[in-house]
Amino acid sequence: xxxxxxxxxxxxxxxxxxxxxxxxxxxxxxxxxxxxxxxxxxxxxxxxxxxxxxxxxxxxxxxxxxxxxxxxxxxxxxxxxxxxxxxxxxxxxxxxxxxxxxxxxxxxxxxxxxxxxxxxxxxxxxxxxxxxxxxxxxxxxxxxxxxxxxxxxxxxxxxxxxxxxxxxxxxxxxxxxxxxxxxxxxxxxxxxxxxxxxxxxxxxxxxxxxxxxxxxxxxxxxxxxxxxxxxx
Numbered sequence: 045x046x047x048x049x050x051x052x053x054x055x056x057x058x059x060x061x062x063x064x065x066x067x068x069x070x071x072x073x074x075x076x077x078x079x080x081x082x083x084x085x086x087x088x089x090x091x092x093x094x095x096x097x098x099x100x101x102x103x104x105x106x107x108x109x110x111x112x113x114x115x116x117x118x119x120x121x122x123x124x125x126x127x128x129x130x131x132x133x134x135x136x137x138x139x140x141x142x143x144x145x146x147x148x149x150x151x152x153x154x155x156x157x158x159x160x161x162x163x164x165x166x167x168x169x170x171x172x173x174x175x176x177x178x179x180x181x182x183x184x185x186x187x188x189x190x191x192x193x194x195x196x197x198x199x200x201x202x203x204x205x206x207x208x209x210x211x212x213x214x215x216x217x218x219x220x221x222x223x224x225x226x227x228x229x230x231x232x233x234x235x236x237x238x239x240x241x242x243x244x245x246x247x248x249x250x251x252x253x254x255x256x257x258x259x260x261x262x263x264x265x266x267x268x269x270x271x272x273x274x275x276x
Contacts, residue, residue: 066094074105115270124260138223143182204232204240
């Protein structure tokens with residue numbers, strides 16, 4: 045749901061369907077973000093019965109406001125950007141096609157096999173990722189009628205976002221992830237994007253290597269996910 049504090053806006057919800065953990069996403073620019081507004085958002089989540097809050101990926105400017113509001117760093121993320129000046133070749137061997145609602149259960153199975161429990165998407169989180177930008181698409185990689193990978197891509201105001209990428213462990217090393225990313229980069233290029241961004245956990249060395257190999261550049265200091273406990 046949307047939550048406004050004056051001109052400041054947040055999106056509040058449940059983290060991956062866990063009734064104990066609330067989720068807060070700042071929607072205003074960092075310059076307009078205040079400690080008072082963050083505190084009000086936390087109070088709203090506390091009133092809904094959550095005892096812990098986790099944030100979306102925050103920039104350094106957003107992080108400082110949340111830390112002054114009692115949050116600490118839960119995890120640090122790499123932020124990477126592709127300028128789209130030169131696109132890599134499309135890897136052969138992976139069959140990439142449009143994904144639809146009928147594929148979502150299989151997509152969620154791929155996600156569950158690819159991420160540890162805390163970071164796995166549920167149906168609501170997958171729908172949120174697809175709806176996060178005005179223009180978005182779901183692409184799947186298929187082998188023998190089995191979904192072995194997927195990518196959610198979003199486009200807004202000339203900027204492309206790789207919202208989610210996952211490949212089953214059994215398909216690792218078969219260039220499936222590369223094929224999905226290149227497919228998305230070409231889509232962004234056709235839409236007129238000037239750059240594409242993606243983030244990944246700092247300990248996900250395989251994903252980092254994939255993005256760097258495909259022409260992404262790391263942007264320091266990266267992003268952080270913050271958290272705090274809510275005490276009654």
